Amino acid sequence: MTASEAHRTVEAVWRIESARLIAGLARMVRDVGLAEELAQEALVAALEQWPESDVPRNPGAWLMAIAKRRGIDHFRRQERLERKVTELGHELDRQEVVTPDFVEEPDHIGDDLLRLVFTACHPVLSTDARVALTLRLLGGLTTEEIARAFLVAEPTVAQRIVRAKRTLAKKKVPFEVPRGDQLAERLSSVLEVIYLIFNEGYSATAGDDWMRPGLCEDALRLGRILAELAPKEPEVHGLVALMEIQASRMAARSGPDGEPVLLLEQNRGRWDRLLITRGLAALDRAESLPGPPGPYVLQAAIAACHARARTAEETDWARIAELYRALAELTPSPVVELNRAVAVSMAHGPAAGLELVDALTADPALEGYHLLPSVRGDLLVKLGRPAEARAEFERAAALTRNERERALLRDRAAACAG
Numbered sequence: 001m002t003a004s005e006a007h008r009t010v011e012a013v014w015r016i017e018s019a020r021l022i023a024g025l026a027r028m029v030r031d032v033g034l035a036e037e038l039a040q041e042a043l044v045a046a047l048e049q050w051p052e053s054d055v056p057r058n059p060g061a062w063l064m065a066i067a068k069r070r071g072i073d074h075f076r077r078q079e080r081l082e083r084k085v086t087e088l089g090h091e092l093d094r095q096e097v098v099t100p101d102f103v104e105e106p107d108h109i110g111d112d113l114l115r116l117v118f119t120a121c122h123p124v125l126s127t128d129a130r131v132a133l134t135l136r137l138l139g140g141l142t143t144e145e146i147a148r149a150f151l152v153a154e155p156t157v158a159q160r161i162v163r164a165k166r167t168l169a170k171k172k173v174p175f176e177v178p179r180g181d182q183l184a185e186r187l188s189s190v191l192e193v194i195y196l197i198f199n200e201g202y203s204a205t206a207g208d209d210w211m212r213p214g215l216c217e218d219a220l221r222l223g224r225i226l227a228e229l230a231p232k233e234p235e236v237h238g239l240v241a242l243m244e245i246q247a248s249r250m251a252a253r254s255g256p257d258g259e260p261v262l263l264l265e266q267n268r269g270r271w272d273r274l275l276i277t278r279g280l281a282a283l284d285r286a287e288s289l290p291g292p293p294g295p296y297v298l299q300a301a302i303a304a305c306h307a308r309a310r311t312a313e314e315t316d317w318a319r320i321a322e323l324y325r326a327l328a329e330l331t332p333s334p335v336v337e338l339n340r341a342v343a344v345s346m347a348h349g350p351a352a353g354l355e356l357v358d359a360l361t362a363d364p365a366l367e368g369y370h371l372l373p374s375v376r377g378d379l380l381v382k383l384g385r386p387a388e389a390r391a392e393f394e395r396a397a398a399l400t401r402n403e404r405e406r407a408l409l410r411d412r413a414a415a416c417a418g
Contacts, residue, residue: 006051014043017060018140019225023112025067026175032119033165036137038074042067113138114229115175117222121190124171129164130193132157138225139218149215150200151207187230191239191296194222198243202250206401210260216247227282237286238297244279245303248272260408264312276307298327317347334363335371342375350382370399374409381416390416 018039025035042063056062120134135141135149143161147154167173178186201215223240230236252266283304286297293301302323309315324340337360345353357376366372377392393413397406 003051006055007047009055010043010046010050013046013055013059013063015140017063018043019113019116019138020060021063021067022137023116024064025071026116026119027112028068029071030175032116032137032168032175034071034074036165038067038070039063041070111177113225114177117190117226117229118177118186119168119173119175121186121193122168122173123186123189124173125164125167126160127193127196129160129167130189131196132160133164134193134222135197135218136161138222141218149212187233187235190226191235194219194226195239195243195296197222198246202246203405204402208403210254210258210402210404211250213250216243216250219243220247232289234286234289234291235294235296237282237289238294238300241279241282241286241300242296242303244275244282245300245307248275248279248307254404258404260404263306268310268312271307279307280304293326295327295331298323298330302327315346317343321347334360334365335369338366338369338372338375345379345382350379354379354383368399370396370405370409372396373399377412377416381412386416 021039021042022032022035025038026032029035029038045066046059046063050056116137117134120137121130125133131150132146135146136143141149143158144154146152147157150157177183197215198219201212201217201219204210204212220240220243223236223243227236227240248271249263249266251272252268252270253261255261279300283297283300286300287293302320305316305320305323321340321343324336324343328336328340338357341353341356341360344356354376357372357379360366360372361376373392374396377389377396380386380389380392390413393409393416397409397413400406400409
């Protein structure tokens, strides 16, 4: 194996094993920042040794063995935490980690990953910090990759990650799965982070790209892992269902030149039927669990209405409007009301939808939200009021930060003028 081949192998192994490696180390050292440092040291050792010694039969176990040894060295250098040294030393002896075939303890892997998920998404961190730390620790992305995905300067992302790890240590956030009353709130934070990552990939908020599929894939992977770790949580399956179904449209959401294609204009033959099947199965699992449907289950049910319709004309808009009404009652939001207005317009006519949209124009939360004038413009076109519609599309184009979307809105404004 050449050095370049070995390096590519190390990178691939790191993407697969890094989350489990960091999670297992964090359980032992009770410090996420230190756990990542030890994991990085093991990665450096692999980059140095594997081109010469070849890749071990169990690369994940090899990395864990090296990281544990570095952990012992760290505690010895600091001359503290002797109990930790003893525990790590006993684990090394018990598992015979002197060989590259050392096998990690399987009973701990799932629990450790779940603890890491809840720690990285802890509410004590800002939303930006939670997203960056989750992609770094659980997604295996480098700082450069995260910065490129979110169009943020690399030093900014690096600072967010450093500050996040410092905050976790300073606040003494326990490396554990929350129990009792805390579980619902903390799980909500985890799901929010994963869906934020997905949405940034599905509809990029800024830049030249309409979509960033890599982020969608990262979010889907995290969601699927979480569903395996928390099989009795309906909202987890609801989020996975929602992402699977939305991701199924990716190939149909852009034209030959990368221009956006709106939902009702998409070629449904290009929708990924495997992802739809997986999404509907996840929705069935969510709905089979006890308790009323939560916001992600309701949103997945809305996405399922679109997925089940063979053509845009067959869409059950009355059902979608009802689901949005239930969602608005559960989580009141002007954005949800705007989506409900669209469904109402499709089910009962553009005048009924415009009445709901006009009631939202004074809401300060939507003042800079480009989809409000975009939706209003669409309804005005249907009502035969092109001059007003043109002004709304131009306003929406001025508000969006995505170049592809801006071009689409300007085209719609020009069509009104024509």
